[in-house]
Amino acid sequence: MCFMAIPAARLAAYLALAADLLCINSTLACADVNATLSVDLGKPTTNIPMNFFGLMTEEINHAYDGGLYAELIQNRSFQDPSRNTSGMPVHWSTIGSGTVTIDRSNPVNSALPVSLRLDLSGDKLGVANDGYWGIPVHPDTTYTATFFAKADGGFAGPVTASLQSEDGATSFASAGTPQIANGWHKYALNLKTDHSAPATASAKFVLSASGSGRIWFSLVSLFPPTYQQAPNGLRPDLMQLMSELKPKFIRLPGGNYAEGSRFADRFNWKQMIGPSDTRPGHMGCWGYRSSDGFGLPEYLLWCKQLGAEPVLAVFAGYVLNGDHFKAGSQEMALYTQEALEEIEYISGPATSKWGKRRAEDGFSEPFPLHYVEIGNEDWFDRSGSYDGRFTQMARAIRERYPRLKIIATAPVSSFKPDMYDDHFYRGARQLVQMATMYDKPSGPAAALTFNGGGWNGRQPDGIKTFVGEWAAQEGRPTPNLNSALGDAAFVMGLERNSDAVLMECYAPLLVNVSPAIPDKGYPKAMQWNTNLIGYDALHSFGSASYYAQVMLAQNKGDAVLQAHLDGMAATSAGADARTLFATATLSKSDKAVLVKIVNFGDSAADIEIRLNGPAHIEPNGTAIVLTGEPDWVNTVDEPLKVAPRQEPIANAAASFHRTFSPHSFTILRLTAR
Numbered sequence: 001m002c003f004m005a006i007p008a009a010r011l012a013a014y015l016a017l018a019a020d021l022l023c024i025n026s027t028l029a030c031a032d033v034n035a036t037l038s039v040d041l042g043k044p045t046t047n048i049p050m051n052f053f054g055l056m057t058e059e060i061n062h063a064y065d066g067g068l069y070a071e072l073i074q075n076r077s078f079q080d081p082s083r084n085t086s087g088m089p090v091h092w093s094t095i096g097s098g099t100v101t102i103d104r105s106n107p108v109n110s111a112l113p114v115s116l117r118l119d120l121s122g123d124k125l126g127v128a129n130d131g132y133w134g135i136p137v138h139p140d141t142t143y144t145a146t147f148f149a150k151a152d153g154g155f156a157g158p159v160t161a162s163l164q165s166e167d168g169a170t171s172f173a174s175a176g177t178p179q180i181a182n183g184w185h186k187y188a189l190n191l192k193t194d195h196s197a198p199a200t201a202s203a204k205f206v207l208s209a210s211g212s213g214r215i216w217f218s219l220v221s222l223f224p225p226t227y228q229q230a231p232n233g234l235r236p237d238l239m240q241l242m243s244e245l246k247p248k249f250i251r252l253p254g255g256n257y258a259e260g261s262r263f264a265d266r267f268n269w270k271q272m273i274g275p276s277d278t279r280p281g282h283m284g285c286w287g288y289r290s291s292d293g294f295g296l297p298e299y300l301l302w303c304k305q306l307g308a309e310p311v312l313a314v315f316a317g318y319v320l321n322g323d324h325f326k327a328g329s330q331e332m333a334l335y336t337q338e339a340l341e342e343i344e345y346i347s348g349p350a351t352s353k354w355g356k357r358r359a360e361d362g363f364s365e366p367f368p369l370h371y372v373e374i375g376n377e378d379w380f381d382r383s384g385s386y387d388g389r390f391t392q393m394a395r396a397i398r399e400r401y402p403r404l405k406i407i408a409t410a411p412v413s414s415f416k417p418d419m420y421d422d423h424f425y426r427g428a429r430q431l432v433q434m435a436t437m438y439d440k441p442s443g444p445a446a447a448l449t450f451n452g453g454g455w456n457g458r459q460p461d462g463i464k465t466f467v468g469e470w471a472a473q474e475g476r477p478t479p480n481l482n483s484a485l486g487d488a489a490f491v492m493g494l495e496r497n498s499d500a501v502l503m504e505c506y507a508p509l510l511v512n513v514s515p516a517i518p519d520k521g522y523p524k525a526m527q528w529n530t531n532l533i534g535y536d537a538l539h540s541f542g543s544a545s546y547y548a549q550v551m552l553a554q555n556k557g558d559a560v561l562q563a564h565l566d567g568m569a570a571t572s573a574g575a576d577a578r579t580l581f582a583t584a585t586l587s588k589s590d591k592a593v594l595v596k597i598v599n600f601g602d603s604a605a606d607i608e609i610r611l612n613g614p615a616h617i618e619p620n621g622t623a624i625v626l627t628g629e630p631d632w633v634n635t636v637d638e639p640l641k642v643a644p645r646q647e648p649i650a651n652a653a654a655s656f657h658r659t660f661s662p663h664s665f666t667i668l669r670l671t672a673r
């Protein structure tokens, strides 16, 4: 199930990465380590870009439907068919007496071709939805139910909407409609739970009626309160977790999801704008259908609410099953035109054709857009067509939008990209080792090569790097502490090379951790093994790696300080010189010196920290420390098992000692006046 939509070549690459993970951890040092870290306060070097930290996103692991998109009804337009003998669309069941059938002869519109027809037989009849691994109910909460309905055969209403316990014995909230008309009409009801309602996901949503006659339903929707109360909006707890990461961009809409498994299922953005009842939905590439209630306007809402700007990946004529169109084809002309229009939808004035459509979707102001990525991981296209496809699209974008920076996803030679998007999924130790990969070579540069996802170092000729997907992949469904340490070292390495690496984002971002429940037709919610933020219907948590990245994002600074670590292997034979990794940055506004140290090994490290320069170092500072056992993971039940703690520092000076626990990531926040 989990890789069913992934082509063989990409699957082979994923399996190779998994094999890599099995052979790590063989050489960890078991020794006390003494070292000196010298930081040069006098010479800040690289200015760290404002937009360095971002988020990578796509519909995977029920990231949107059953995740960030706050909609609670699964299969709300009944387009996923029955998976059992009931004949009911999956996630729907019948309550009471009478018959319920799937009706394709009374569509609401072309985007909503299916309705449920209820033939009442004098008694109560209803349909129930079991949500995304349950419907979450909270006390003192108002839910908004909407649905299309029409009546016939003497039935005129009312229809009752209710939130009920799974066994139907308890109603947590209910409300009724007025009369139901003969033609399709959209009804809206508020359902308010009271103070005594439990916090539970063992609940269902029911639409029911009594009497005789016929009633049809379509696009049945239920929203809890959303982040900042936006209509068709986002799940507040996940937005809160993401806001702590201080993302300055969102790479959207993928990932594989931007490409799709087949042409019919590509990310066709024009079908994902406008009111959600005009969006037909489509088959996503990770084995389940997307309602597309979370479409392009909702990506923009997400950007706006987090203060991030979109980094737009445009569809580039290649799909995951390997099909593609060559440069110069009619289809490539169409996709190029669609990309130009998509750019206009996002960033054009409200007076432009597509900017006007954006304004109609609720965003009168254009969004800042600086980067457009052409395709995704086009190195999987073994036909060699990417150079031509990229060049055709890049030329058109450059001509219409000369200021936009253009990102390539695989080696190209016919048009110079502004940036390459490098992807790295590795073991934790490998990522620690890769922390230096973008360093300026001290001698002659090694030959630049592209290996399965990324280049092996910084680019020549002013081309920049975007590390648009990366992760240490130990810990499931979210990374363990060991991964978090590898991730921290890797990002520190990117940050100190942010003259060459302008942006980075971890992937995948979101995972619904709910298990398979075969009786209810639920498969496992996740497709990818190691992901940053986990949740189920009721809970959410940041992973160990999430906290490492929160620490880095909240202590970024504006400039890199030269930092040099000496004597790591001084005290004991066999100590691994790579178990420690350290960098430093400066935050000019508050004169904070931010010293960042990963101790990846299983021995404590005693480090003398020398802060060289004329500034006076205040004795008081703060240490932010993430540590524990390397295999610890956060879960729904233990969401903060691996989380940073703050410790006061009282002995900071131009030279001072500190002991760094085994398996730790520490940021020292000091003041230099």
Ligand code: AHR
Pocket (backbone or CB within 6 Å): 058, 060, 254, 255, 256, 257, 376, 377, 469, 507, 508, 528
């Ligand atoms: O992040 C998961 C997948 O990994 C992305 O969809 C794809 O770009 C990469 O192969």
